[in-house]
Amino acid sequence: MEEILLILFGLIIGSFLNVVIYRLPIEKSIVKPRSYCPQCNQNIKFYDNIPVISFIILGGKCRNCKAKISLQYPLVEIFTALTFWLSYSFYFSISPVYTVFTIIFLCIIVVLAIIDFKHMILPDEFTIGGGVLFLIYSFFNPIITYKSAFISAFGSALIFAFLYFFYLKVRKIEGLGFGDVKMMILLGAFLGIHKLLIAVFLASLSGVIIGFIFIIFKGKDLKTKLPFGTFLGFGTYISVFWGDNIWRFIQSLSH
Numbered sequence: 063m064e065e066i067l068l069i070l071f072g073l074i075i076g077s078f079l080n081v082v083i084y085r086l087p088i089e090k091s092i093v094k095p096r097s098y099c100p101q102c103n104q105n106i107k108f109y110d111n112i113p114v115i116s117f118i119i120l121g122g123k124c125r126n127c128k129a130k131i132s133l134q135y136p137l138v139e140i141f142t143a144l145t146f147w148l149s150y151s152f153y154f155s156i157s158p159v160y161t162v163f164t165i166i167f168l169c170i171i172v173v174l175a176i177i178d179f180k181h182m183i184l185p186d187e188f189t190i191g192g193g194v195l196f197l198i199y200s201f202f203n204p205i206i207t208y209k210s211a212f213i214s215a216f217g218s219a220l221i222f223a224f225l226y227f228f229y230l231k232v233r234k235i236e237g238l239g240f241g242d243v244k245m246m247i248l249l250g251a252f253l254g255i256h257k258l259l260i261a262v263f264l265a266s267l268s269g270v271i272i273g274f275i276f277i278i279f280k281g282k283d284l285k286t287k288l289p290f291g292t293f294l295g296f297g298t299y300i301s302v303f304w305g306d307n308i309w310r311f312i313q314s315l316s317h
Contacts, residue, residue, distance in 0.1 A: 076142030082173050087180070102129065145172070157204050171298050193247035196251035197212065262294070
């Protein structure tokens with residue numbers, strides 16, 4: 063029963079995350095006005111705003127103007143519910159408080175990953191604001207020490223900042239966005255050194271794979287910009303739940 067309630071609450075939070083993803087990049091309040099169709103501007107009735115179910119009943123279209131509703135909405139809701147369930151399954155026995163912070167952290171990651179994918183920006187409200195929150199929490203984090211949090215947060219940010227200025231000044235291109243630099247503070251503050259290394263490795267690997275796909279099949283070149291924050295989000299999500307296992311596997315290869 064607890065897990066069912068948790069999943070239902072995750073669906074509701076996922077619906078709110080969709081509001082944040084849509085409104086934050088265009089600098090609109092995430093609190094008001096109430097949800098509305100971006101095509102016809104009609105307010106969405108409460109019975110048309112039930113996570114996932116309303117999308118299915120409406121056939122993925124606005125009741126008023128019949129404009130298509132993006133698949134992003136039900137997918138984010140389902141993915142957020144999955145995040146709640148995974149966090150509970152992996153960490154509740156260790157610490158209920160850590161479970162809550164894991165959920166908060168991953169909700170921020172989902173928002174950043176999708177906003178970066180759609181707009182190529184990483185809002186400071188979540189990179190810097192989240193970084194401050196989780197640096198404070200590092201003093202109470204049962205998984206990593208506050209020293210690991212601070213070293214991984216600011217050490218990785220410095221490395222990314224160096225790469226940012228290297229590409230900008232030496233190669234005259236923007237190899238990384240400065241938002242990626244700030245995002246590293248957020249990631250390092252919660253993940254610690256080992257999981258952060260896994261997250262960056264997975265992000266880089268997935269970025270290279272997608273980059274080559276774009277070059278081969280889309281006719282792009284090496285200067286094509288990709289939303290690295292999205293890849294960092296992917297790597298981070300995997301690392302939160304399976305990073306320790308991946309780290310142990312990598313260590314076993316050296317023996």
